[in-house]
Amino acid sequence: xxxxxxxxxxxxxxxxxxxxxxxxxxxxxxxxxxxxxxxxxxxxxxxxxxxxxxxxxxxxxxxxxxxxxxxxxxxxxxxxxxxxxxxxxxxxxxxxxxxxxxxxxxxxxxxxxxxxxxxxxxxxxxxxxxxxxxxxxxxxxxxxxxxxxxxxxxxxxxxxxxxxxxxxxxxxxxxxxxxxxxxxxxxxxxxxxxxxxxxxxxxxxxxxxxxxxxxxxxxxxxxxxxxxxxxxxxxxxxxxxxxxxxxxxxxxxxxxxxxxxxxxxxxxxxxxxxxxxxxxxxxxxxxxxxxxxxxxxxxxxxxxxxxxxxxxxxxxxxxxxxxxxxxxxxxxxxxxxxxxxxxxxxxxxxxxxxxxxxxxxxxxxxxxxxxxxxxxxxxxxxxxxxxxxxxxxxxxxxxxxxxxxxxxxxxxxxxxxxxxxxxxxxxxxxxxxxxxxxxxxxxxxxxxxxxxxxxxxxxxxxxx
Amino acid sequence: xxxxxxxxxxxxxxxxxxxxxxxxxxxxxxxxxxxxxxxxxxxxxxxxxxxxxxxxxxxxxxxxxxxxxxxxxxxxxxxxxxxxxxxxxxxxxxxxxxxxxxxxxxxxxxxxxxxxxxxxxxxxxxxxxxxxxxxxxxxxxxxxxxxxxxxxxxxxxxxxxxx
Numbered sequence: 193x194x195x196x197x198x199x200x201x202x203x204x205x206x207x208x209x210x211x212x213x214x215x216x217x218x219x220x221x222x223x224x225x226x227x228x229x230x231x232x233x234x235x236x237x238x239x240x241x242x243x244x245x246x247x248x249x250x251x252x253x254x255x256x257x258x259x260x261x262x263x264x265x266x267x268x269x270x271x272x273x274x275x276x277x278x279x280x281x282x283x284x285x286x287x288x289x290x291x292x293x294x295x296x297x298x299x300x301x302x303x304x305x306x307x308x309x310x311x312x313x314x315x316x317x318x319x320x321x322x323x324x325x326x327x328x329x330x331x332x333x334x335x336x337x338x339x340x341x342x343x344x345x346x347x348x349x350x351x352x353x354x355x356x357x358x359x360x361x362x363x364x365x366x367x368x369x370x371x372x373x374x375x376x377x378x379x380x381x382x383x384x385x386x387x388x389x390x391x392x393x394x395x396x397x398x399x400x401x402x403x404x405x406x407x408x409x410x411x412x413x414x415x416x417x418x419x420x421x422x423x424x425x426x427x428x429x430x431x432x433x434x435x436x437x438x439x440x441x442x443x444x445x446x447x448x449x450x451x452x453x454x455x456x457x458x459x460x461x462x463x464x465x466x467x468x469x470x471x472x473x474x475x476x477x478x479x480x481x482x483x484x485x486x487x488x489x490x491x492x493x494x495x496x497x498x499x500x501x502x503x504x505x506x507x508x509x510x511x512x513x514x515x516x517x518x519x520x521x522x523x524x525x526x527x528x529x530x531x532x533x534x535x536x537x538x539x540x541x542x543x544x545x546x547x548x549x550x551x552x553x554x555x556x557x558x559x560x561x562x563x564x565x566x567x568x569x570x571x572x573x574x575x576x577x578x579x580x581x582x583x584x585x586x587x588x589x590x591x592x593x594x595x596x597x598x599x600x601x602x603x604x605x606x607x608x609x610x611x612x613x614x615x616x617x618x619x620x621x622x623x624x625x626x627x628x629x630x631x632x633x634x635x636x637x638x639x640x641x642x643x644x645x646x647x648x649x650x651x652x653x654x655x656x
Numbered sequence: 657x658x659x660x661x662x663x664x665x666x667x668x669x670x671x672x673x674x675x676x677x678x679x680x681x682x683x684x685x686x687x688x689x690x691x692x693x694x695x696x697x698x699x700x701x702x703x704x705x706x707x708x709x710x711x712x713x714x715x716x717x718x719x720x721x722x723x724x725x726x727x728x729x730x731x732x733x734x735x736x737x738x739x740x741x742x743x744x745x746x747x748x749x750x751x752x753x754x755x756x757x758x759x760x761x762x763x764x765x766x767x768x769x770x771x772x773x774x775x776x777x778x779x780x781x782x783x784x785x786x787x788x789x790x791x792x793x794x795x796x797x798x799x800x801x802x803x804x805x806x807x808x809x810x811x812x813x814x815x816x817x818x819x
Binding site for chain 1: 663664665666667668669670671672673675676677678679680681682685690691699704705707724750790791792793794795796797798799800801802803804805806807808809810811812813814815816817
């Protein structure tokens with residue numbers, strides 16, 4: 193990424209984005225206090241939200257819902273329509289941001305092709321919906337242990353249903369935060385945007401057709417890894433690999449993501465999380481050894497997600513992600529975002545940044561010819577070698593462009609540079625087969641293998 | 657402060673729960689602060705298939721320890737047993753002393769060991785619920801891995817690298 197591209201990305205505000213987010217903030221305040229007791233000001237926040245989507249196909253539905261909820265009819269149907277309106281607004285913000293990003297980087301992007309719908313619903317989903325509706329009626333400020341616990345049984349059933357894993361992981365993440373914050377009434381500040389985001393997405397996923405199926409198109413070719421983004425909450429971990437796919441048929445190279453995820457418990461942290469993903473040994477080996485991968489007939493979804501099948505991949509030759517980024521990133525075709533996933537939080541566009549300086553200051557920024565971008569040092573995972581110090585000493589960085597709370601951020605996935613006069617290269621996936629840093633390996637050995645200890649306990653106690 | 661506060665409220669990605677600190681799990685595989693108690697499961701030192709359910713109640717500082725079959729712990733007379741002390745010590749490692757002491761409502765001077773301040777005496781409580789939560793906890797590790805992308809995890813970045 194060049195200085196002029198950074199300028200184009202961030203210098204001018206995007207028309208309408210601030211206004212859209214203000215409407216979302218109004219809705220989120222209403223949700224914080226509960227839709228059952230709105231008062232005049234918060235009722236008008238709902239009307240304003242409805243006004244913003246009035247010209248869309250959702251318009252009538254959301255308008256009616258705002259009026260009914262303001263009049264005290266907080267039904268599941270009305271609440272869902274409002275959540276849909278909020279989702280549509282943030283989807284539009286996402287599109288504006290992504291459009292700006294593509295223009296600035298000169299990134300070519302595929303268009304979305306809607307796969308055939310598979311709209312199913314069942315009792316489990318309706319169980320989730322009623323809990324989410326209870327939350328909306330009560331408001332975050334009214335959440336207590338009883339309300340959080342009310343989802344426990346549904347949660348256990350959700351987890352045992354592989355088809356609904358995505359929803360289970362989301363609801364467990366939200367419930368975990370609510371539980372830790374109980375009683376929310378005593379919290380000084382409520383993470384209103386975040387919880388409303390999670391709540392609204394969960395509500396969307398529980399609608400018929402909310403969990404898009406689509407089996408994807410089989411693809412074959414060479415996969416060149418750019419880096420890995422690690423996601424984690426108390427009971428889940430996901431490694432999402434960003435890579436370039438060179439199709440075997442010689443077509444245009446594509447930017448793709450591929451993910452492996454596992455459920456876990458809160459006491460499994462740091463590099464131990466990789467041990468939960470050992471079901472994908474070929475992928476983990478490629479991350480640890482910086483190898484390319486040859487894949488055959490792996491499904492690629494419309495949103496650029498390659499559904500990983502470890503048995504359809506073989507390790508290829510060593511491939512330096514920095515070389516891949518330098519040579520291929522500029523011309524690869526980027527994927528479209530699936531409609532229901534459009535939200536600023538999903539923006540995670542791989543970029544290569546070089547030739548920057550890192551000025552001293554509380555907040556780490558990369559200075560690229562006078563233009564700066566904030567480095568998201570809160571997104572450096574404990575399961576990899578990147579630390580704020582290593583990033584500070586870096587000269588080249590493969591990262592993800594992200595956006596939150598009104599500004600662009602750079603999340604490093606890999607860096608090259610100099611620390612204490614020695615050359616250093618560090619990639620998030622370097623420890624995928626165990627820590628390569630002797631200090632970390634020793635600390636881990638001292639604590640024992642958390643995964644093995646708990647599996648032993650599970651083996652002995654669960655099946656009695 | 658107001659500006660910071662507003663900013664935090666308007667972040668999609670904001671840290672609400674701090675990740676727990678790594679610790680040895682062999683002796684105390686499970687500890688939680690829930691239902692008004694610090695409670696957890698302690699592996700028996702002598703019998704590999706036996707565990708103890710130990711708990712301390714916030715405020716009253718009464719405590720209990722029994723086997724998973726609800727037999728009272730033999731070490732529990734006059735004072736806390738070794739299982740309860742382990743539970744408290746490991747909780748401090750996992751969550752930090754301030755958080756645990758705050759939850760139990762104990763005022764501690766610096767350098768004091770939390771377990772010495774819990775003198776409420778024995779109060780029999782049912783351990784079955786805690787044990788069953790421990791089993792649900794373990795069940796997370798029994799689920800198969802998935803390769804379906806979980807887009808919602810973008811709200812939950814892995815964090816915590818230091819140095």
